[in-house]
Amino acid sequence: MREQKITLNQSQLFHLQASTLETRITRFYQLTQNSSTAIQYILATKVRQQLGAQEFKGFLKDLVRHLFLHTKATRTMKRFFHYFADYFMAPEFRALRLKLFPVRNFMEKASSLIRSLLSPVRPNEETEANEKKETTET
């Protein structure tokens, strides 16, 4: 019941002032601990910023950083993680990406390792072309 009162609607997200929204979203998170919805609210304000409201640049940076760095990442948070690249320093973002997507990173590393092991035995496109040229010349 209480959560219903503190949730925000689309009109509030796109018409309230940045300072008011900052208070409302922070309060929403403090009372509900619902990190998924809080991230979705912040992403909606990022859309608003890109549509023209420049005062939303880096909006609620502390809360976003707290959610990604110190709480358990939910599926929703992972889904929208890449939209918040500008909230983190590049090395911090890479480390966080490793933490959030361990399987994907393992697969990427494994495939690059396999590729590097195969590269010495894989025929080179250039040499193949040269060989063809040589055979046509003879």
Place this chain on the structure above:
Amino acid sequence: MTKLVAIFKTSEGKNHSWSYANPDTTKQPSEVKGLLERFAGLKLFKKDNVVLFDTVESAEYVETIETPIF
């Protein structure tokens, strides 16, 4: 005053109108479409289990000219 007016489809297939005042009109149409699609992708607002912003249909800039008469 210029407004960005967009039509979204709800998850029931009905039209849902949405507007945003004073947008940056210099944005490329593809950029605006991408932003509205990102907003729709949030599936954030529901009413009676119906997603209000499910897919984006169309968008236009609407300029209102007010002429005082007295």
